[in-house]
Amino acid sequence: MLLRRRPAAASGAPAPFQRRATVRTVAVQGTPQRFWDFAAADPETAGPDIFMVHGFRGDHHGLLRLVEALPGHRVILPDLPGFGQGAALPGTHDAAAYADFVRAGFDVIGLGPDTVLLGHSFGSIIAARTAAAHPELLSELILINPISEPALEGPKGFTSKLAELYYLAAARLPEKPGRALLANPGIVRAMSMLMAKTRNPGLRRWIHGQHDAYFSAFASRTVVLDAFRSSISETVRDFAPHLRMPVLLIAADRDDIGSVPAQRRLAALVPDPELEILKGVGHLVHYEAPDSAAALITDFLGRRHRSA
Numbered sequence: 001m002l003l004r005r006r007p008a009a010a011s012g013a014p015a016p017f018q019r020r021a022t023v024r025t026v027a028v029q030g031t032p033q034r035f036w037d038f039a040a041a042d043p044e045t046a047g048p049d050i051f052m053v054h055g056f057r058g059d060h061h062g063l064l065r066l067v068e069a070l071p072g073h074r075v076i077l078p079d080l081p082g083f084g085q086g087a088a089l090p091g092t093h094d095a096a097a098y099a100d101f102v103r104a105g106f107d108v109i110g111l112g113p114d115t116v117l118l119g120h121s122f123g124s125i126i127a128a129r130t131a132a133a134h135p136e137l138l139s140e141l142i143l144i145n146p147i148s149e150p151a152l153e154g155p156k157g158f159t160s161k162l163a164e165l166y167y168l169a170a171a172r173l174p175e176k177p178g179r180a181l182l183a184n185p186g187i188v189r190a191m192s193m194l195m196a197k198t199r200n201p202g203l204r205r206w207i208h209g210q211h212d213a214y215f216s217a218f219a220s221r222t223v224v225l226d227a228f229r230s231s232i233s234e235t236v237r238d239f240a241p242h243l244r245m246p247v248l249l250i251a252a253d254r255d256d257i258g259s260v261p262a263q264r265r266l267a268a269l270v271p272d273p274e275l276e277i278l279k280g281v282g283h284l285v286h287y288e289a290p291d292s293a294a295a296l297i298t299d300f301l302g303r304r305h306r307s308a
Contacts, residue, residue, distance in 0.1 A: 144250045
């Protein structure tokens with residue numbers, strides 16, 4: 001196992017997003033789903049395609065800065081079903097259902113076995129579950145802010161239970177007040193303030209604006225409750241020993257959801273891991289340090305594919 005600790009690059013509010021995508025609407029389990037397909041800057045010298053999976057309550061916007069920092073790769077980035085522009089699927093919206101969605105996405109987009117699968121936060125559980133069940137789909141796995149310890153155990157258990165009661169109350173209230181509770185600006189801002197660790201005021205304002213804009217786009221309150229319960233019930237640890245491909249874990253030393261000791265224990269369970277820990281960053285690596293994460297990804301894939 002390779003373990004390194006690196007400083008994160010500091011930056012203010014980012015410049016406007018530049019990369020353009022072909023937006024594909026395809027049927028998955030009879031529902032219309034949206035995939036953003038970003039071509040590599042130079043297809044002749046491009047690295048492997050990367051399929052990205054965003055986290056809980058987000059949509060594709062959350063990973064756009066990482067997409068922009070990886071111009072040498074074609075990137076496929078969907079909204080998870082029931083969030084953003086993704087239609088709700090039949091049945092429960094948990095990590096198992098989302099892993100099936102990712103597998104179907106590989107098929108409908110026509111991605112080959114040299115594709116890289118990347119997941120952030122709850123997306124790390126989905127990506128790890130997919131990779132463990134279908135190793136033939138991908139060449140490498142990248143997990144950013146991986147969920148490395150059970151949310152219902154230890155000192156965070158009480159907070160997780162309170163959050164579950166919040167989502168349960170929102171699901172059981174009548175439609176209008178239930179949606180209002182989930183989208184309450186004060187609650188969304190409080191969540192954003194707890195997660196953002198940067199001391200750069202411009203970047204903090206931008207992060208809060210991102211959460212204000214995209215944290216409350218969901219198909220139904222049941223979808224949100226299903227996904228939250230799944231996010232606190234599973235971890236990457238559940239699938240780590242079954243990951244047969246090279247795995248890059250990008251963690252952060254100020255992540256309140258996955259401590260550094262827990263990330264090291266997770267890495268020890270993975271057969272072929274590299275663990276990188278970014279300094280001064282929390283659970284929002286994709287917002288606070290996308291360039292640092294992209295540099296680690298570029299180095300990891302460059303070394304792996306040169307030796308292949």
